[in-house]
Amino acid sequence: MREKRSHLKKQAMNSQDNSSDVPVFPRGRVREAFDFLTRRTNYESFKIIPYDQMARSLERLRAALEALGNPDRSMRVIHLAGTKGKGSVAAMLQRALNASGYRTGLYTSPHIRKIVERFAIDGAPCAEEELADAVFRMKAILEKRLTPPFRPEDWTFFELATLSAFLVFQKANVQWAILETGLGGRFDATNICRPDITIITSIGYDHCELLGSTLEEIAFEKGGIIKPKVPVVSGVPAEIPDVADRVPSRDGAFRESILTGEKIAAAEEVIRRIAQEKEAPLLEVTDCTPSFDISAAAMPGRHQRTNARIALTALDCLERKGRLALDKARALAAIKTTTLPARFEIVHTDPVFVIDGAHNRQSAAALADALAEFAPKAKRTLFFAISEGKDAGGMLEELLPLFDQVFLTTYTGPRAMSAEQLAAVAGKIVPTLPKKPSIRVIPEPEKLESIVQERLRTGAKDDLLCATGSFYFVAHWSKK
Numbered sequence: 001m002r003e004k005r006s007h008l009k010k011q012a013m014n015s016q017d018n019s020s021d022v023p024v025f026p027r028g029r030v031r032e033a034f035d036f037l038t039r040r041t042n043y044e045s046f047k048i049i050p051y052d053q054m055a056r057s058l059e060r061l062r063a064a065l066e067a068l069g070n071p072d073r074s075m076r077v078i079h080l081a082g083t084k085g086k087g088s089v090a091a092m093l094q095r096a097l098n099a100s101g102y103r104t105g106l107y108t109s110p111h112i113r114k115i116v117e118r119f120a121i122d123g124a125p126c127a128e129e130e131l132a133d134a135v136f137r138m139k140a141i142l143e144k145r146l147t148p149p150f151r152p153e154d155w156t157f158f159e160l161a162t163l164s165a166f167l168v169f170q171k172a173n174v175q176w177a178i179l180e181t182g183l184g185g186r187f188d189a190t191n192i193c194r195p196d197i198t199i200i201t202s203i204g205y206d207h208c209e210l211l212g213s214t215l216e217e218i219a220f221e222k223g224g225i226i227k228p229k230v231p232v233v234s235g236v237p238a239e240i241p242d243v244a245d246r247v248p249s250r251d252g253a254f255r256e257s258i259l260t261g262e263k264i265a266a267a268e269e270v271i272r273r274i275a276q277e278k279e280a281p282l283l284e285v286t287d288c289t290p291s292f293d294i295s296a297a298a299m300p301g302r303h304q305r306t307n308a309r310i311a312l313t314a315l316d317c318l319e320r321k322g323r324l325a326l327d328k329a330r331a332l333a334a335i336k337t338t339t340l341p342a343r344f345e346i347v348h349t350d351p352v353f354v355i356d357g358a359h360n361r362q363s364a365a366a367l368a369d370a371l372a373e374f375a376p377k378a379k380r381t382l383f384f385a386i387s388e389g390k391d392a393g394g395m396l397e398e399l400l401p402l403f404d405q406v407f408l409t410t411y412t413g414p415r416a417m418s419a420e421q422l423a424a425v426a427g428k429i430v431p432t433l434p435k436k437p438s439i440r441v442i443p444e445p446e447k448l449e450s451i452v453q454e455r456l457r458t459g460a461k462d463d464l465l466c467a468t469g470s471f472y473f474v475a476h477w478s479k480k
Helices: 002-021 027-038 051-055 058-067 086-099 128-145 157-171 215-225 261-277 302-320 328-336 361-374 392-402 419-432 445-458 471-477
Strands: 076-081 104-107 119-121 176-180 197-200 232-234 243-248 254-259 282-284 345-348 352-356 380-384 405-408 438-441 464-468
Touching (some): 076 215, 086 104, 086 302, 157 176, 215 261
Parallel strands (some): 104 176, 352 464
């Protein structure tokens, strides 16, 4: 272990020395590189995503990766998909690997403030010049080598960002790259990787208009990241309590459904079948899995304890396969202290102000559970805004019973649902609640900020404020 750490230290120093090879770009050239990426079609801002177009892009992406010299093969890869939890598990893996002496790259989405947040080296966003250098190198190589000719306007932001990530990580000499899918799995741009292990964190109802209206269909799309003979860790629980849910149809309407243990088990069976067909060893993680001492984790809630078990199961598998040497004590300590921007992020104390990017019913239920555990007797205030196409009713059904006062608002962006629409949804839910929260509607998002600041100044020490509903809504409060 001591020799390995010495080797890793030298490698990290070499990587730092290599950074001098990166051109010192003037600010305009960095902006030019970022504009090249951000001016491409970005499905993250679309109300309706053309999923069939994603399906046709993987072969082209593989050809582009080969033209770039297959930079992914210079590192080991962990690939994650899942309805919820993949961001937390990815961050836990990154922290645990760093604690064990490994250099890591972490590719996630969306970013909170700056695009470089998507390309993290050892937990910190890569330098803007590093990303700019990768973009310019990618562009030059693809223009020279790709057949048919490279036309940037035909490519999406996420496709070119994914290719750039491999170049950024290769330049930084990362030993482990952790890749989080953007949407689904089977047709996601990250699925061009050759992973050492894949992880399916959870299966639930989200993006149903694209991935399917049943959990089996969604599981099939997520399970598309499973590779032949590559181990897969599944965090899909075999049994859960029956929970009411609403499933969006292709016309944007929602129909009632029940998220039952039976349906979850059927989804898990899909994962089992895909793993069996591809001869991929399957490790299933449930709440029945022998627990680790993670009760004092920095991110509270049962779902985060499950996420920690998923991360530890994957690391243990890789160690048994001889792919890494894990410092288990350091890895566990790192996982327990993992935090993420806009995932139960405490941005103020006295009173406590929590922001969380929960954006579907399952995530809202997990947030409600974590808040009740974190501050069981607090007077709670909710600030809520959400994107169109999301299950606002389902999320509010989970959250409203927990809060004394609720502010319904919107955010600035093309996908934002109006505060008036939210008020109409809440108006149908509140009469059914035993304890009815006070509801205020704030149609102008700029007015909400003064309300939040006033509550932070005048709120009692034991009060709890929470903003949630969309990453795009809570992002500007993040301190990370």
